[in-house]
Amino acid sequence: MAQLTTIGQLPLNQPPIHHYTAYRPRPFKREERDKVTILYGGLTWKHERLIQGTLHNMKYNAEPLPNIARDDLDAGKELIDVGACCPTIFTTGSLVNFLKKEVAASSKGEVANKYVFLTAGACGPCRFGQYHESYSMALDGLGLRDFRMFLLAQDELDQGPSGGGGLEINLPLSLGLIWGILFGDLLSDLEYLTRPYEINPGQTDQVLKASVEYLYRVFRERPDHGAKYGTLAWHLLTNYFTNALREVCKMWDVIEVDRLRVKAKVKITGEFWLQTHEGDGNYNIKRWLEQEDAEVVPPPVAVWLHYLLHPTIRKLEHRHSTSKHPRLEQTLLQALERIYRWTYNRFRKALADLPNELPDQEELRELAEPFYHFELRGGEGHMLIGKALHAYHHKKAHMICELSPYSCMPNTMSIGSMANVIGKYPDLLYAPIEVKGDSEVHALSRCQMILTEAKRRAHEQFQEVLKKTGLTVEKIRKYEERHPETRRATHRVPHLGYSGTAANYVLHLAQDRGLARA
Numbered sequence: 438m439a440q441l442t443t444i445g446q447l448p449l450n451q452p453p454i455h456h457y458t459a460y461r462p463r464p465f466k467r468e469e470r471d472k473v474t475i476l477y478g479g480l481t482w483k484h485e486r487l488i489q490g491t492l493h494n495m496k497y498n499a500e501p502l503p504n505i506a507r508d509d510l511d512a513g514k515e516l517i518d519v520g521a522c523c524p525t526i527f528t529t530g531s532l533v534n535f536l537k538k539e540v541a542a543s544s545k546g547e548v549a550n551k552y553v554f555l556t557a558g559a560c561g562p563c564r565f566g567q568y569h570e571s572y573s574m575a576l577d578g579l580g581l582r583d584f585r586m587f588l589l590a591q592d593e594l595d596q597g598p599s600g601g602g603g604l605e606i607n608l609p610l611s612l613g614l615i616w617g618i619l620f621g622d623l624l625s626d627l628e629y630l631t632r633p634y635e636i637n638p639g640q641t642d643q644v645l646k647a648s649v650e651y652l653y654r655v656f657r658e659r660p661d662h663g664a665k666y667g668t669l670a671w672h673l674l675t676n677y678f679t680n681a682l683r684e685v686c687k688m689w690d691v692i693e694v695d696r697l698r699v700k701a702k703v704k705i706t707g708e709f710w711l712q713t714h715e716g717d718g719n720y721n722i723k724r725w726l727e728q729e730d731a732e733v734v735p736p737p738v739a740v741w742l743h744y745l746l747h748p749t750i751r752k753l754e755h756r757h758s759t760s761k762h763p764r765l766e767q768t769l770l771q772a773l774e775r776i777y778r779w780t781y782n783r784f785r786k787a788l789a790d791l792p793n794e795l796p797d798q799e800e801l802r803e804l805a806e807p808f809y810h811f812e813l814r815g816g817e818g819h820m821l822i823g824k825a826l827h828a829y830h831h832k833k834a835h836m837i838c839e840l841s842p843y844s845c846m847p848n849t850m851s852i853g854s855m856a857n858v859i860g861k862y863p864d865l866l867y868a869p870i871e872v873k874g875d876s877e878v879h880a881l882s883r884c885q886m887i888l889t890e891a892k893r894r895a896h897e898q899f900q901e902v903l904k905k906t907g908l909t910v911e912k913i914r915k916y917e918e919r920h921p922e923t924r925r926a927t928h929r930v931p932h933l934g935y936s937g938t939a940a941n942y943v944l945h946l947a948q949d950r951g952l953a954r955a
C-alpha cells in the first residue's frame with residue numbers, strides 16, 4: 438500500500454508531477470530587430486506580399502512562410518493532436534517544415550535566435566483560439582521550445598510593445614496590415630473575374646504579379662504620420678492609396694477578355710483559412726474550378742473583419758454587454774462600421790467598381806436567423822448560411838461550394854443547418870466539400886456533380902437573355918469590333934439580375950449601350 442506523508446499529500450514513492458505550463462515566449466528585444474526575421478502566413482501570396490510591404494515599412498525583417506503544400510499535412514499530423522482540424526494541421530505542419538529545413542542548414546540555436554513567428558489569435562469556441570497551443574506542441578516535438586511565437590489579437594489594433602519590445606503592435610502597423618489585407622482582397626476579385634475570360638492565356642497572372650509588386654512598393658514607401666490619431670486620419674482620408682489603385686486599374690486595362698464564354702459562377706464559402714487559401718490545402722479548388730469552366734467568386738477576408746465588429750454591436754443592442762456606456766459604445770461601433778464600408782467602397786471605386794461589394798452584415802444575419810442563431814460563435818458562425826442565401830436570393834452565383842475542414846466543429850453545425858435550408862430552397866445548388874487534405878478525388882468529384890447542373894443553368898440563362906434581347910452572338914461580335922472598350926478587363930458589367938457574367942453582359946449591351954435588336 439502506498440505510504441502517505443500527511444493527509445492530502447501524495448504518496449512518497451510517486452514520481453513528481455509535471456503540471457501543464459502554457460508556452461511563454463522568451464523576450465524579443467528591440468535591439469534584436471535588425472537580426473531577427475518575423476515569419477507569418479495563413480493568407481494568399483498576394484495578401485502576404487502586401488503585408489510584407491507594411492512590415493518592411495516599419496523596419497522589420499519579415500518573410501512569409503512558403504505556401505502550404507501536401508507535405509505540411511504529414512508534418513503536422515506527426516506532431517499535434519489527432520483530433521485537430523485540418524487547417525490547424527496544415528498551418529502547424531507548414532511552420533514545422535520550414536523550421537526543420539532551417540535547422541538542417543544551421544542549428545537549433547541559430548534558428549531560435551534568427552526567427553520569430555507572428556500569428557493571429559482569438560478566443561472562442563473553435564480551435565482557432567488554440568492554434569498557438571498546437572504550434573507550441575510542435576515546437577516541443579522539434580526540440581525548439583526556445584523558438585519565439587507571438588499572438589496578434591484580432592480585436593486590438595494598439596496592443597503596444599509585447600514580449601520585450603522587439604515587436605510593437607501599434608496603429609501604424611495594424612492599419613498597414615489591414616489596408617494590405619483589403620488590397621489583397623480587391624486584387625483577388627480582379628483576378629478571378631478576369632482570368633476565366635482572358636484572350637491571352639497567362640496575361641491575368643502576369644498583370645496580377647506586376648500589380649502586387651507595385652502595391653508592395655506603395656506599402657513599403659508609406660509615409661510616417663505618427664503613432665496615434667494622425668496616422669488614423671491619414672489612412673482614412675489620403676489619396677495615396679486610391680491613386681495607387683488607379684495605377685493598378687490602368688495595368689488591368691490592357692487585358693482583353695471574351696465575356697461571351699458561358700461559365701458557371703461558383704461562390705466559395707466555408708471555414709476562414711480553407712476558403713481563403715490557394716494551394717494544396719484545399720486541393721487548389723479555385724484553379725480546378727476555373728479549368729472546369731467556372732468563374733469563381735472568391736471570399737474576401739474583408740467580410741470576416743466586418744463580421745468581427747458585429748457580435749459586439751448585437752450584444753450592445755440586446756443589452757447583454759457589461760459595458761458601462763452601452764449606448765455610446767454602440768454608436769461608436771456603428772460609426773466605425775460605416776467608415777469601414779466607406780473605405781472599402783472608396784478603394785473599389787478607384788478600381789472602376791470592379792471588385793464585389795461587401796454584403797450587408799445585418800442582411801446576412803436576418804437571412805440566417807431562421808436556421809442558425811447569430812450568437813452561435815465559432816468559425817464563420819451564421820455567415821455561412823447567410824452568404825449562401827444572399828447569393829441565392831440576389832442571384833450572385835449559380836452554386837455555392839462550401840469548404841469544410843475535416844474535424845471542424847462550427848462547419849459541422851453549419852452543414853447540418855444547410856440541410857434545413859435546402860429543404861426550404863430545393864433549387865439552391867450547394868456543394869459541401871469536406872477537406873481532409875488527402876482525399877482530393879472524392880472532394881472534387883462531389884463538387885463536379887453540382888457543377889454540372891450549375892453549368893446547365895448558366896447556358897440556359899444565356900439563351901434566355903439572347904432570346905429576350907433579340908441579339909445573336911454574331912451581332913454582338915460585330916458590335917465589339919466597333920467598340921473594343923467592351924472587351925477590356927476594366928469594362929464593368931453591372932449585375933442585371935442574372936447569376937452568370939455572359940448573360941449580364943448581353944443584357945448590359947442591349948439595355949445600357951443601346952445595342953439594337955436584329
Ligand code: SF4
Pocket residue numbers: 522523524525563564565566708709710815816817842844845846847848
Ligand atoms: S473554424 Fe473549424 S477549422 Fe477553423 S479553426 Fe475553428 S475548428 Fe478549426
